[in-house]
Amino acid sequence: MADGLQAYCRECSAEYYRQRQEAKGRKVRERVSVPAGHKRCPQCCEVKPHSEWERNKSTSDGWASKCRVCRAQRDELIAAQGGVCCVCLSAPATDVDHCHKTGRVRGVLCFNCNSGLGLLRDDPEAMYRAADYLEGNAWKPTLVAPGVYQLPS
Structure with a gap:
């Protein structure tokens, strides 16, 4: 819009996006609420406290992309091959x-x-x-x- 704002609120825009993607036959991941001091791991799909994560200064939130357990499993696979x-x-x-x-x-x-x-x-x-x-x-x-x-x- 001319004023720099969207025409719809964030929730309505998200719902519209979801409907468009589903109409195309694409699956849209359900949004999960994460309490403060926690993060959701995309590998195991669990919400875990920050104590279960490694620090990573290059990410936007300052935490690794996967929890320590999932990273350890990945490291085991890498070592095995x-x-x-x-x-x-x-x-x-x-x-x-x-x-x-x-x-x-x-x-x-x-x-x-x-x-x-x-x-x-x-x-x-x-x-x-x-x-x-x-x-x-x-x-x-x-x-x-x-x-x-x-x-x-």
Whole structure:
């Protein structure tokens, strides 16, 4: 608006956003109230007191992104796989990878490999096509007549 304020209050804007996202078929996380001196861990979904968190000056609230217990579990996974990403085998493992359908943890990957899997929507067929593409075997339809394409078998 011209005065720099929103047209709706924060709660109404949040509800409108939720409705738009659900109409698109996207899941919107339920907002959890957190008492003062506590923080919610996105990994275990528990609200814990600040005594259960490490300090981190680079974050907006001054606390780590995950609680001590979840960070320790991640560190155990990293140590179990030698500290290296399971996919590229060269970068340090930093991000816990999980199946978006089941929630099962698969391992720890580097940021790039974890992002790549997510961008390909954890679809093995898309990953096989990407590997074929990198090897020079791109899947391309062949033009056999104007407007008529033959798909590869």
